[in-house]
Amino acid sequence: MMFSKSERVLLVAPNIFSVELLAGNTQIKHITSVKGVFPAIYEMAPNIIVFDYDYLSEDMEKILRRIRTNPYYNKIKICCFKSGPNRKIDGFLKVLGVNHVIYKNELQNSTKAAIDKVKSIFDPAVTDLLVNAAF
Numbered sequence: 825m826m827f828s829k830s831e832r833v834l835l836v837a838p839n840i841f842s843v844e845l846l847a848g849n850t851q852i853k854h855i856t857s858v859k860g861v862f863p864a865i866y867e868m869a870p871n872i873i874v875f876d877y878d879y880l881s882e883d884m885e886k887i888l889r890r891i892r893t894n895p896y897y898n899k900i901k902i903c904c905f906k907s908g909p910n911r912k913i914d915g916f917l918k919v920l921g922v923n924h925v926i927y928k929n930e931l932q933n934s935t936k937a938a939i940d941k942v943k944s945i946f947d948p949a950v951t952d953l954l955v956n957a958a959f
Contacts, residue, residue, distance in 0.1 A: 834864055837876035837905070858883045862890070865897065872901040872945070877917070885920060892921040903945065 835854045855864050858880065865873070873891075877884060884904075891897045903924040904917055914925055924945050 832868055832870040832872075834861075834868055834870040834873045836861055836873065836880060838879050858887070861887060865891075865900070870900060872903060874903045874905055877904045877906040877913075884917075888917070888920040888922065901945075 831851065833852045835852055836856075836858075837854065838856055853864055853868050853870070855861065861873075864870075875884065875887070880887070888902065891900065891902065901923045902921060903926060904922050905926050905928065906914075907928045909925075909927055917925060926941070926945075
């Protein structure tokens with residue numbers, strides 16, 4: 825199953841990404857604050873949002889429920905970047921409306937299937953950022 829490539833990406837994660845890579849990139853907006861998620865969505869109108877689950881786990885349910893109950897946000901794809909699989913949490917995220925879950929340990933092992941999965945979701949610029957952040 826092929827997914828559409830993203831045009832505008834909102835990345836909600838701690839400051840683990842290279843500032844130089846993000847500064848010149850108009851396609852990706854990086855925020856670190858939970859309070860900035862909805863103003864950034866309104867300002868940017870992203871096609872996909874990538875949440876760092878380990879960073880936002882306490883606020884994740886509230887954010888996902890708010891996104892999925894508002895018709896203004898219904899076309900946004902949601903991705904969670906997690907350190908590893910957990911069947912119970914992953915199932916709950918899917919129920920809340922997460923489209924894709926990407927595991928950090930899969931990217932660290934750099935199997936062709938894991939990289940191909942990420943490439944099918946994101947543009948190459950975003951894929952490179954996520955793979956570099958995984959190391």
